[in-house]
Amino acid sequence: MKTVTVTSNDKTQPSVGLQLKGTVWKPIEVNPQFAALNVPAESQEPVKTEVRIVNNMDDVMEVWAPESNNKAFTAQVKTNTAGKEFVVTISTVPPLEAGNVQATITLKTSSTNMPAVNITAWANVQAVVIVNPPQITLPAGRSRPSRRPPSRFKITGPML
Numbered sequence: 001m002k003t004v005t006v007t008s009n010d011k012t013q014p015s016v017g018l019q020l021k022g023t024v025w026k027p028i029e030v031n032p033q034f035a036a037l038n039v040p041a042e043s044q045e046p047v048k049t050e051v052r053i054v055n056n057m058d059d060v061m062e063v064w065a066p067e068s069n070n071k072a073f074t075a076q077v078k079t080n081t082a083g084k085e086f087v088v089t090i091s092t093v094p095p096l097e098a099g100n101v102q103a104t105i106t107l108k109t110s111s112t113n114m115p116a117v118n119i120t121a122w123a124n125v126q127a128v129v130i131v132n133p134p135q136i137t138l139p140a141g142r143s144r145p146s147r148r149p150p151s152r153f154k155i156t157g158p159m160l
Contacts, residue, residue, distance in 0.1 A: 027113040028061070029054040035090045035105070035121040041098065041128040046074075046091040051119050053086040055111070060084065062110040063117070070103030072096055073121050077107060090121050098127040 001021045007014060030053055037047045055061040060083025066075035075090045090105060102122040109115060 025056065027055075027057050028109075028111060028117065029056065030117055030119060033120075035119055037090070037092055037121070037123040039092055039094075039096055039123050039125040041126045042095075043092075043125075044094050046094060047123065048089055048091045049121075051088045051090065053088065053107070053117055055084045057111070057113065059111075064108045066105050066107045066119075068103050068105050068121075070101065072101045072123070073103040073105065075105045075107075075119075075121075088119065090119070092123050096123060096125045098125050100124055 001019060004018045004020060006016045006018060008016075030051060032051060035049050035051055037049055039047045053063065062083070063077055063079075063086050066077055066088055068075055072093050073090060074093055075088055078087045078089070079085075080087055088105065088107065092101075100122060102120065105119040105121055107117045107119075109117060
């Protein structure tokens with residue numbers, strides 16, 4: 001919904017507010033637009049999420065097997081309603097290094113409106129140890145030399 005103000009030289013009504021309301025129709029909906037996965041530290045199991053593809057056109061649509069441009073992700077498509085609704089399951093492929101990993105999952109379709117559906121997938125792989133803050137700055141100060149002589153240690157017996 002949007003509101004627009006129209007101004008004119010009409011002395012009785014110099015401005016009028018118009019409200020425009022509409023629904024955006026998409027021939028093919030992808031929900032969610034992005035596949036975000038949170039991966040626990042050192043996870044050895046795949047983490048999965050699902051993305052729905054809905055064909056809002058009158059014509060039926062075919063969808064072919066998804067392809068990932070990054071080996072850290074795999075994807076599978078399942079038909080919920082033939083020619084109309086599909087579910088793409090996106091999974092991580094462990095092991096993954098800590099940090100962010102990203103891929104584009106592409107599904108070719110029979111639709112002339114959208115011959116390919118691209119889904120951006122990213123995984124936030126958590127670190128085993130998180131140091132926060134990553135840096136500590138100490139204020140400059142005077143340093144005094146120690147007046148004690150260094151300690152002397154005598155080690156006896158086997159070293160473990």
